[in-house]
Amino acid sequence: MGIKALGYVRIETAKAEAWDHFMTQVVGVMRAVSPCDGVAAYRIDERPFRFWVERGDNDRLVAAAYEVGDAGELAALRETIAGLGREIVEGDADGARARGVAEFFATSDPSGNGLEFFWGDARDDVAFVSPAGVSGFVTGDMGMGHAVLATPNFDEAHAFYKAVGFGDTDIPRFRFSDDPGDPGMGFAFMHAANGRHHSVxxxxxxxxxxxxxxxxxxxxxxxxxxxxxxxxxAHKVPESATIGRHINDQTFGFYMQTPSGFDIEIGADPLVIDPANWTPTAHLVPSEWGHVWAWQKALEDSKGEQA
Structure with a gap:
């Protein structure tokens, strides 16, 4: 049993118009046919949509949805997750149809981060055309990209994702200060059964x-x-981190803030791994160069004012 790839994400927002502008005019993705009332959808490839943006009272990621191989694998995964004490919410036929999948269920990790798992992904022959002129996005067997989630109970969450079927790619502990007593922050970059360095x-x-x-x-x-x-x-979107290159996955890119407050990383030319033969690493710093974060700039500016 293993996870194939990140298939789509579901986002709730009270800023639907801002999201539409951000997705089409800044990121450069394509509007898709809405799967149901109150939902705007956006595509980056031959899948009917990769972003599901639903109107609501909150601004948050509702779920990152991951694909498995078939009905048997989904059933086994459902049993595994239930055995870990996580609630399972079964998807119905209408929900599966709207998502463009054969079958799905919803759950969450030990920190409450929303997840969906599915099999039977849909494809169509509608050509992707970016309204902003993007030549294309890299997806295919590697899925739509990756999701990075927070957890205060790191070890429990890490064990959960391993039990679900992800593999360790890079398990660093980053320190963001010069304080020798800084315990650092644990990270787990985990791959699915494809060449993307991490899918979660x-x-x-x-x-x-x-x-x-x-x-x-x-x-x-x-x-x-x-x-x-x-x-x-040009569109005055807050930059979260300047252009740079990561050490662990070698991605060249930058980060900017979405209308819902979390970031989106836009990258190119990452490392492609062999998931079956990868030996986990533990890099000491996140970036080879660049990636100056907004909080770092603010700290530097504050120190400059005090000097």
Whole structure:
């Protein structure tokens, strides 16, 4: 049993118009046919949608949805998760049809982060055309990208994702200060049964109101990434981290803030792994260069004012 890939994400928002502008004019994804009332959908490839954005009172990631191979694997996974003490909410036929899947169920990890698991993913022959001129997104067997979630009970959550079927790729402990007593922050970057370095990651911190740290999309070229960075600036979207390159997955990219408060990472040219023969690593710092975070800039500015 294993997880194939991240299939789609469900987002609740009280800022539907802002999300539409952000997705189409800044990220450059394509509007899709709405799967049901109150939901706007967006596509990046031949799947009917990858982003499900539903109107609501909150701004949060409702669920990251992961694909498994068939009905038998989904049934076995349901039993595993129930055995771990997590509630299972069975999906009905209408819900499956709206999601473009054969069967699904909803659950959550030990920190309450929303998850869906499904099999029987849909595809169609509608060509992806970016309203902003993006040449394309890298998906296929590697899925839509990755989700990074927060957990205050790191060890329990890490064990949960391993039991579900993810494998360890990089298990670092990052320290973000010069304090020798800083215990650091645990991270687990975990792969599915494909070449993407991680399809899910967890960080040792309280779960934010947005229920997400960031989502990642991979564009086909560095030029696409740079042009998206220009659109971010032109549309005055808050930049969360400058352009840089990660050490562990080698992704070239940047981070910006979504209308719901969590970030989206836009990247290109990442490392592609062999999930069957990968030996987990433990890098000491997240980035090879760049990726100056907004909080770092604010801290530097504050120190400059005090000098």
């Amino acid at each position: 990651a967890i960080a040792e911190m309280p779960v934010p109101p947005s229920a997400c740290i960031h989502l990642m999309l991979e564009m086909k070229t560095q030029s696409d990434v740079g042009k998206c960075h220009d659109r971010m600036r």
